[in-house]
Amino acid sequence: MKPVLEMRKITKLYGKAAAVSEVDFDLHPGEVHAILGENGAGKSTLTKMMAGVVHPTSGQILLNGDEINIRTPAEAVELGIAMVFQETSLVPSMTVAQNLFLGNEKFFNRIRGTNITAQQFMQSLSFDVDPTQIVASLGAAQKQMVEIARAMLLEARVIVFDEPTATLTPEEKRHFFNLVETLKSHSVAVIFISHALEEALEISDRITILRDGRHVVTDKTSSFNRDRIVQSMVGRELTQELYENRKTKIRPAGERILSIENLRVGGVVKNNSLSVFKGQVTGIFGLVGSGRTETFKVVSGVIKRNYRNGGEVILKGKPVRYLVPAQGVRDGIAYVTEDRKIEGFFETMSIKQNVFAGLMGKAQLARFWLRKSKMDELGEKWVKALQVKSVTQNANVIELSGGNQQKAVIAKSLVQEPELIIFDEPTRGVDVGAIAEIHNIINQLADEGRAVVVISSYLPEVMQLSDRLLVARQGKIVEEFSPLDATEEKLMYAAVH
Amino acid sequence: MLNLLRGRKLDQQIIVLILFILIFLSFAVFLPGFISAGNILTLVRSVSVLGILGLGMAIVVIGRGIDLSMIATLAVPAAWVMTLAGAGYPPVLAILAGLAFAIATGVLNGVLVAYAEIPALFATLAVGIGIAGIGQSGLFEYDIVAWPPALDSISWIGRGVILGIPYSILAFLAAALVVHIFLKKTRMGFFIYALGDNLLAARITGVRVRPIIILQYVMASVIALFAGLVLAASSANMDTRIFNLTWIYDVILVVVLGGIGLSGGRGGVWNVIIGTLLIGTIINGMTIMNVSFEGQNLVRGMVLLAALMTDSILNPRNEETAKQGDI
Numbered sequence: 001m002k003p004v005l006e007m008r009k010i011t012k013l014y015g016k017a018a019a020v021s022e023v024d025f026d027l028h029p030g031e032v033h034a035i036l037g038e039n040g041a042g043k044s045t046l047t048k049m050m051a052g053v054v055h056p057t058s059g060q061i062l063l064n065g066d067e068i069n070i071r072t073p074a075e076a077v078e079l080g081i082a083m084v085f086q087e088t089s090l091v092p093s094m095t096v097a098q099n100l101f102l103g104n105e106k107f108f109n110r111i112r113g114t115n116i117t118a119q120q121f122m123q124s125l126s127f128d129v130d131p132t133q134i135v136a137s138l139g140a141a142q143k144q145m146v147e148i149a150r151a152m153l154l155e156a157r158v159i160v161f162d163e164p165t166a167t168l169t170p171e172e173k174r175h176f177f178n179l180v181e182t183l184k185s186h187s188v189a190v191i192f193i194s195h196a197l198e199e200a201l202e203i204s205d206r207i208t209i210l211r212d213g214r215h216v217v218t219d220k221t222s223s224f225n226r227d228r229i230v231q232s233m234v235g236r237e238l239t240q241e242l243y244e245n246r247k248t249k250i251r252p253a254g255e256r257i258l259s260i261e262n263l264r265v266g267g268v269v270k271n272n273s274l275s276v277f278k279g280q281v282t283g284i285f286g287l288v289g290s291g292r293t294e295t296f297k298v299v300s301g302v303i304k305r306n307y308r309n310g311g312e313v314i315l316k317g318k319p320v321r322y323l324v325p326a327q328g329v330r331d332g333i334a335y336v337t338e339d340r341k342i343e344g345f346f347e348t349m350s351i352k353q354n355v356f357a358g359l360m361g362k363a364q365l366a367r368f369w370l371r372k373s374k375m376d377e378l379g380e381k382w383v384k385a386l387q388v389k390s391v392t393q394n395a396n397v398i399e400l401s402g403g404n405q406q407k408a409v410i411a412k413s414l415v416q417e418p419e420l421i422i423f424d425e426p427t428r429g430v431d432v433g434a435i436a437e438i439h440n441i442i443n444q445l446a447d448e449g450r451a452v453v454v455i456s457s458y459l460p461e462v463m464q465l466s467d468r469l470l471v472a473r474q475g476k477i478v479e480e481f482s483p484l485d486a487t488e489e490k491l492m493y494a495a496v497h
Numbered sequence: 498m499l500n501l502l503r504g505r506k507l508d509q510q511i512i513v514l515i516l517f518i519l520i521f522l523s524f525a526v527f528l529p530g531f532i533s534a535g536n537i538l539t540l541v542r543s544v545s546v547l548g549i550l551g552l553g554m555a556i557v558v559i560g561r562g563i564d565l566s567m568i569a570t571l572a573v574p575a576a577w578v579m580t581l582a583g584a585g586y587p588p589v590l591a592i593l594a595g596l597a598f599a600i601a602t603g604v605l606n607g608v609l610v611a612y613a614e615i616p617a618l619f620a621t622l623a624v625g626i627g628i629a630g631i632g633q634s635g636l637f638e639y640d641i642v643a644w645p646p647a648l649d650s651i652s653w654i655g656r657g658v659i660l661g662i663p664y665s666i667l668a669f670l671a672a673a674l675v676v677h678i679f680l681k682k683t684r685m686g687f688f689i690y691a692l693g694d695n696l697l698a699a700r701i702t703g704v705r706v707r708p709i710i711i712l713q714y715v716m717a718s719v720i721a722l723f724a725g726l727v728l729a730a731s732s733a734n735m736d737t738r739i740f741n742l743t744w745i746y747d748v749i750l751v752v753v754l755g756g757i758g759l760s761g762g763r764g765g766v767w768n769v770i771i772g773t774l775l776i777g778t779i780i781n782g783m784t785i786m787n788v789s790f791e792g793q794n795l796v797r798g799m800v801l802l803a804a805l806m807t808d809s810i811l812n813p814r815n816e817e818t819a820k821q822g823d824i
Binding site: 101143300323324326328329330335337342343344345346347348349356357358360362365368370371412416476 | 683700761
């Protein structure tokens with residue numbers, strides 16, 4: 001079969017550094033082609049060159065055998081190459097139909113006419129979305145349907161998905177996979193970029209793996225398994241036990257450090273009760289919207305607990321109610337956020353300064369003057385302890401990769417010597433190599449006798465790390481499992497039903 | 498690309514510094530009277546008050562705020578100090594009363610921004626108008642308050658000259674030193690950078706952000722009072738109608754031109770000094786050239802635009818730099 005899109009010896013340089021270096025890539029109509037690699041491997045850059053967002057330094061792009069030069073994203077769309085970004089590009093306040101025809105409206109635009117056309121078009125794709133609905137009221141999966149429909153309406157022959165499943169719940173993911181099948185049946189070629197290896201294994205026909213901007217391997221999906229992918233991605237054997245799903249040893253529960261009774265937060269958390277013990281990792285599994293994050297934001301003081309009917313939070317036998325996180329930090333609670341860019345790190349500061357900010361945030365260490373020597377000493381210590389890799393000592397955190405940024409945020413919390421550490425989605429947007437290292441850190445903290453909470457919607461993660469597994473659903477903890485007898489199916493069943 | 502990012506502050510500083518030297522030299526060569534001792538003294542004196550105000554504004558802007566009430570806080574508490582001293586109260590008491598007034602203004606600004614969560618632009622605008630109103634309706638008999646003889650013991654801060662250097666420029670340098678030490682060497686200063694960079698992260702890290710926001714506005718107000726006393730001492734009176742002028746824009750111009758980003762968390766005292774020198778020279782040169790008030794505003798606007806454009810050409814902020822780490 002003739003490839004619909006082909007890239008030959010494509011290279012993109014930023015200054016002297018190559019983001020993509022002499023990569024060959026081809027794509028057949030009606031196939032799902034997964035591109036995998038660590039953060040910084042060049043996946044995004046490669047696809048952005050197809051979509052006209054980034055321009056190649058050298059090399060050729062061929063569409064149906066003809067060499068093309070894509071200058072702008074609009075040109076790429078005209079040529080039939082569409083990209084669906086992580087952040088949706090729909091206008092939230094408009095209806096589905098209006099979004100579908102955005103930019104292609106007739107001069108005299110009839111609302112009823114567009115609605116009918118949109119309805120017919122959505123039906124032809126068997127997408128179940130009402131065209132008169134406002135986009136803001138749609139779920140993540142439905143928004144994706146609209147984006148795909150828009151691409152199809154513009155007669156896209158190639159659709160690139162950048163991390164399409166990151167924001168979806170498992171049900172929605174299932175739905176997304178069905179959408180991809182529909183696209184295949186319309187002989188659209190799909191490129192799928194993801195961190196979730198299982199998904200790539202499940203839906204793709206071929207897999208291409210990139211490492212440090214270079215092409216490592218392209219092969220049929222059936223010839224891959226998880227180990228082979230990970231090995232090709234990182235170029236080294238990972239410590240095997242971390243990737244074994246089964247946990248064989250459970251740390252015994254220490255002293256009860258935290259108990260939550262009938263906690264209520266808005267309409268999200270409803271009468272939630274749970275306990276956390278020292279020397280253990282308590283895993284909280286739940287889907288987005290199950291109130292897991294809100295519960296622990298109240299514990300750490302990020303959200304204020306409702307005074308009259310908010311329930312109780314008992315820390316080391318004493319009821320507490322925090323107005324600001326500073327009080328939680330003082331009492332030895334650290335909250336490592338799920339959204340490090342928004343509330344995690346200081347982007348204009350170096351790693352050292354970020355770590356130092358953590359130290360000074362703890363009230364007991366208050367002093368009037370800054371001590372630069374202390375800052376350097378601490379910075380070096382933590383960079384070494386957590387293996388943060390950066391170009392230079394003074395690189396700003398914003399210049400680091402996702403995994404290293406996460407480690408900097410963790411170091412900022414650990415320098416406060418917390419007794420209770422709450423990790424919210426600790427490995428979201430983190431490259432494979434760093435995931436293992438962050439898991440090591442978490443295990444080490446529990447071994448030291450601290451209480452660790454890991455909130456995650458990634459099943460293998462909670463199953464590997466936890467000594468106790470709690471499942472949250474609709475604002476409360478509904479079931480507790482021992483990791484020895486928990487299975488992915490059982491956990492998922494508890495989380496959705 | 499990384500090197501360019503790291504040299505960001507320095508780049509703009511150096512550009513503005515070179516610009517200042519070029520403009521200063523060309524004025525000195527082409528503008529008769531510019532380089533005379535009398536004019537340099539005027540320039541330095543006007544620049545020093547602007548610079549002191551810029552220091553206060555810099556603290557607030559680094560903490561991702563803005564203080565539009567600074568000119569009112571420069572005029573009213575300082576004029577009150579003079580009125581009280583003129584009415585026979587001991588100078589120390591008068592100064593303490595003025596200080597209390599300035600601190601109260603700062604606390605009010607800070608509370609409105611930090612606790613009531615009103616955008617700083619509007620909160621400080623309203624407070625500024627209110628303070629000016631209080632001054633004009635209640636505290637002073639005339640719009641122009643004269644420097645009372647009772648305060649002559651401290652009039653040197655605006656008038657005196659030591660070794661040919663006016664005290665007002667020394668006052669600016671002293672204030673610059675104090676602010677520099679505060680920002681770079683103390684815990685509170687570090688926190689101001691931290692919350693200007695990322696307020697939510699600072700909060701989660703355990704910084705009590707609201708008291709620090711109040712602190713930054715209090716510092717700005719106290720610095721404005723200091724600037725007011727220097728200004729009044731040097732011109733022997735305080736025209737409280739100064740609030741109606743567009744001076745506050747010059748202060749913001751100094752801060753932004755010097756390279757302290759309005760997005761917070763960046764820059765320092767050096768940026769203020771360089772920005773002050775440039776703006777002071779341009780304004781002074783234009784005054785000598787008899788450029789009309791409207792013409793001066795035009796030039797100031799162009800200078801600000803040019804500064805912002807140079808910055809964005811040197812440090813393009815596209816998708817690639819915004820999403821660092823995900824190449």
